[in-house]
Amino acid sequence: MFSEASWELLRNIMEEEFLTAIGETLLMTFVPTLLAFVIGLPLGVLLVTGDKDGIHPMPQPLMQAINVIINLLRSVPFLILLIMVLPLSKLVVGTRVGCKAMLVPLAVAAFPFVARLVETSVREVDAGVVEAAQAMGASTLQIVCKVLIPEAKPALLSNLTVALITVCGYGAMSGAVGGGGLGTIAINYGYYRPNPPVLYAMVIVLILLVQIIQSIGNQIVKRSDKRSR
Amino acid sequence: MIEIKHLCKDFTLADGSKFRALDDVNLDIGDGEIFGIIGLSGAGKSTLVRCMNLLERPTSGQVLLDGKDLTAMRPKELRQARKGMSMIFQGFNLLMQRTALENICFPLELGGLRGEAAWRKKRAKELLEIVGLPDKADAYPSQLSGGQKQRVAIARALASDPKVLLCDEATSALDPTTTQSILALLKQLNRDLGVTVVVITHEMRVVQQICGRVAILDGGVIQESGDVADIFSNPRTEAGRRLVMPEGKKIHSLPANRQVRLTFNGLSAGEPVISTLAVEQGIKVNIITADTHSIGDETFGEMVLGLPEDETDAARALIYLRDVPGVTVEEVTDYVQ
Ligand SMILES: Nc1ncnc2c1ncn2[C@@H]1O[C@H](COP(=O)(O)OP(=O)(O)O)[C@@H](O)[C@H]1O
Ligand SMILES: [Mg+2]
Numbered sequence: 001m002f003s004e005a006s007w008e009l010l011r012n013i014m015e016e017e018f019l020t021a022i023g024e025t026l027l028m029t030f031v032p033t034l035l036a037f038v039i040g041l042p043l044g045v046l047l048v049t050g051d052k053d054g055i056h057p058m059p060q061p062l063m064q065a066i067n068v069i070i071n072l073l074r075s076v077p078f079l080i081l082l083i084m085v086l087p088l089s090k091l092v093v094g095t096r097v098g099c100k101a102m103l104v105p106l107a108v109a110a111f112p113f114v115a116r117l118v119e120t121s122v123r124e125v126d127a128g129v130v131e132a133a134q135a136m137g138a139s140t141l142q143i144v145c146k147v148l149i150p151e152a153k154p155a156l157l158s159n160l161t162v163a164l165i166t167v168c169g170y171g172a173m174s175g176a177v178g179g180g181g182l183g184t185i186a187i188n189y190g191y192y193r194p195n196p197p198v199l200y201a202m203v204i205v206l207i208l209l210v211q212i213i214q215s216i217g218n219q220i221v222k223r224s225d226k227r228s229r
Numbered sequence: 230m231i232e233i234k235h236l237c238k239d240f241t242l243a244d245g246s247k248f249r250a251l252d253d254v255n256l257d258i259g260d261g262e263i264f265g266i267i268g269l270s271g272a273g274k275s276t277l278v279r280c281m282n283l284l285e286r287p288t289s290g291q292v293l294l295d296g297k298d299l300t301a302m303r304p305k306e307l308r309q310a311r312k313g314m315s316m317i318f319q320g321f322n323l324l325m326q327r328t329a330l331e332n333i334c335f336p337l338e339l340g341g342l343r344g345e346a347a348w349r350k351k352r353a354k355e356l357l358e359i360v361g362l363p364d365k366a367d368a369y370p371s372q373l374s375g376g377q378k379q380r381v382a383i384a385r386a387l388a389s390d391p392k393v394l395l396c397d398e399a400t401s402a403l404d405p406t407t408t409q410s411i412l413a414l415l416k417q418l419n420r421d422l423g424v425t426v427v428v429i430t431h432e433m434r435v436v437q438q439i440c441g442r443v444a445i446l447d448g449g450v451i452q453e454s455g456d457v458a459d460i461f462s463n464p465r466t467e468a469g470r471r472l473v474m475p476e477g478k479k480i481h482s483l484p485a486n487r488q489v490r491l492t493f494n495g496l497s498a499g500e501p502v503i504s505t506l507a508v509e510q511g512i513k514v515n516i517i518t519a520d521t522h523s524i525g526d527e528t529f530g531e532m533v534l535g536l537p538e539d540e541t542d543a544a545r546a547l548i549y550l551r552d553v554p555g556v557t558v559e560e561v562t563d564y565v566q
Contacts, residue, residue, distance in 0.1 A: 132322035132382075135282055136336045136389065137311035146338065150326050226369040227325050 002197050010197045013185060022205070024099040025181035028171035029213075032106030033163050039111040041156075043070075044118025045144055055130060056140040073112040078170050081109050082177060099180030102171065110167050117162060121155035122148050154225035161217025165210050172206055182206055230425045231258040231281060231393060236290035238276055238449075250276045251449045254290070260392075263419050263426040265440035265457065267433065267472055273449040274429045278397045281427070282314050283307060295392070312336070315386030319398035321378040323370040329381045330366040333357065336388045356384035360414060376407035383414065393425045394418070400435060412439050433472060437461065445469050474518075487536040487543055488561050489550070493521055496528040496555035503534075512537060512546045533561065 047066065050058030073081070085105040086096045095101045125148050133147045149156070175183025182202045190199025238251040250273045258264045268274050279285035281292055283299050292299045299310055315336075323332050333353035357363050360380040370378055379399060386394055396415065400408040416439050419426050428440055436443050436457060443461075444454035447468035453460060464470045496502070506512050514534045521530030536543040550558045 126320075126322070126325075128318060128320050128322040129324060131284060132316065132318065133335070135284055135311060135314075135316040135395075136339060136385075137308040138339050139308060142339055146335065147324065151324060153326060225326075226328075227371050 006195045006197050009189060009193075009195055010201055013189060013198060014201075017185060021180070021182050021185050022209075025168065025171055025183070025206075025209070028099050028102050028106060028174070028179070028181050029164055029168040029209075031103050032110055032171075033114075033160070033167045035103070035107035036110035036114040036163060036167070037160065039107075040114030041118050041149075043111070043115040045122055045148060047115065047119040048122045048148070049140060049144065055134070055143055070112040070115055073108070074116070078109050078173060079176065081105065082174055085109075086177075097178045099171075102174045102179045106167055106170055106174070109170055110163060113166065114159065114163050117159035118152075118156065121152045121159055124155060125151045154221050154227075157221045157224055158217065161214060161221070164213050164217070168206070168210060168213065182209075230260045230262075230295065231256070231427070232291075232293040232296075233257075233277075233281070234291040234293070236277075236280060236292065237288045238273075238280055238285065239288045249449055251280065251287075254446075254449075254451055256444060256451065256454070258425065258427060261419070261423050261425055262442060263416070263428060263440050265428045265430065265436035265443035266446055267430055267436050267443055268446035268468075269431055269472070272431075272446045274431070274446055275397055276449075277446065278316070278395050278427065278429050281395060282311050282316060312339075312389045313391050314393040314395065315389060315391040316395040316397065317379065317382045317386050317399045319401045321370070321375075321382045321402075323378055323382060323385070325370050328367050328369055329357065329362065329373065329384075330354065332370070332381055333385045333388055336385060352388065353384070356387055357381075359387070359418075360384045374407075375403050376410060379403065379407075379411055380414065383411075383418070387418070387422070387424075391424060393427065395427045395429070397429045398431070399428070401430065401432070408435070409438075415439060433461070445472060447471075488517065489534050489536060489547065490559050490561045491532045491534065491550065492557040492559075493528045493530050493532070494555060494557065496553065497526065500528075500553070502550070502553055502556070506546060506549055510545060510549055512542050512549075514546055527555070 043066065046058070047063070048054055049056045050063050052060055052063075076084070082102070082105045085108050086101065088108075089101040089104040090096050092104050093100045129151060130143060130147055133143050138146065171179065171181055172183030172186070173179075175181065175185070175187040178184065182205055186199050186202035186206075189195050190202060233254055233256040236251055236254040237249065239247045239249050242248050254277060256264075266274055266277060276285055280287045283292065287300060290300075294310060294314060297310065299307060302310060324335065327335070330350065330353045333356050334349045337349040337352060354363070354366060357366055360383050362377060362380050362384070365373060365377060365381070368377075370381070373381065383394075394415070399415075400411050403411060412435060415426055415428070418424055419439075426439075428435060430436060440457050442455060443457045445452045445460065445464075445466065445468055447466075452466040452468040453464070460469060461473050464473045491502075503514065503516065506514060514536060517533040517535050519530075519532045521528055521532060523529070534546075536546055547558065547560075550556060
């Protein structure tokens, strides 16, 4: 159906660039998600505990400011945020191109999203259990570390799965501005050439990747949840 | 042990207005007693018990535990004081992601209590033994029945060696048999460990079974308090009567000046005395209590009626009722006695 030359190109790519690209894609998926959780997990917890009827109310102007920042960051389309944050990448990792340069913008794009996911999951924790911990004399930090996070763990793991998949998609999108990974191959060879076999091959690989992350995630969530047995 | 002085609690409602959930509550709960607080739903029981360990901060008044005023404590002192006062709940409130044993270890992990992980585990096992669940150490709450969950919650509450056990409707989610076993356990713990137990409930039977003294809470006010036997045999307040004689609940709240007691000793079953009175004579009476049963095709038991305010209607009703075969009618002044 497609020309011999386009299949030839696909073969070449699979032989020479594919492994590197999939490695980059995995890097651009896992590292920014991890960074996003490092920031987003405490932030999401804070959004719950610092609420005016939370277990440790914070000054409400501060809470409102955090909410506004999260909403702002979440409302900027990813590609635009990416371009805006690239100068920061230059500062942090020393370059504006390639997969390393994308780690910072991806983390910046993902952490507000993660914070919201975490917030929702932590809010789901039964208020009665928190109350019981308070009645036992637990401090706020103890409640966070021993009640909120452990009790929300299955939901948080499910959040992690969602975040990984979203970031994986963002990473592929960053191919448009020289990001690296499968997305770059799809755009440079598949779209600009254009070479449909390459484009479809990359899309199929991305779909498979997402499927794998989702089903591993589901397994882990199911195994970690002690509520249904 | 626990002294509550002039405790008031106001809630600010969504529209900014204030709602007084507790009004000048005074209680003195002694060392080692089982004290009941009974009231209908919405009476303020949970608010009161939550004020006792300051989960809810009183608007005014004092809560003294062993003579120390909890309301004057700094957060850190208060957390320490709470360890001497455990609580169990209607909904058990166990950590769902921890096993029974790990749940019991929880209070032991909070610091201020000595011990390594191995010691905690040992202690938790002993407590499981005490509550009668030695084989459920590794079960998760989702694998336990309601009664078993409450036992784990009790073991968890005992872990910090509390002087007081606050029980907020601890048996209200359980079936009657399980309720009995949990009450027996509470009684045993009170006897063996000397722990003071405060039982919050809307069920009279619970108070009757294990409490020595009881306070009746209604509308945020302690209506009366004293020995269970006294209060329950002779409630002095309307709220007390309502709780003690729930069958005495008014079905219609028509004003009833005079009351009569009908004793059924063999009325033909199916004879609709009250509705005949209403339909044929056009007289409406107020059924205050009714406790009747049928044997064969005859009705036995008694019923207390409130007669209409209108004197002639009342007289006509009496005449009609006295004529019904199998029914004795006597006028009563106070149906409660
Ligand atoms: N946080 C709150 N805000 C406003 N009203 C409340 C709050 N908590 C309880 N109340 C009100 O206080 C009253 C007593 O409630 P509660 O102590 O839960 O009663 P009980 O436990 O006896 O059923 C109820 O009328 C309830 O609506
Ligand atoms: Mg209640």
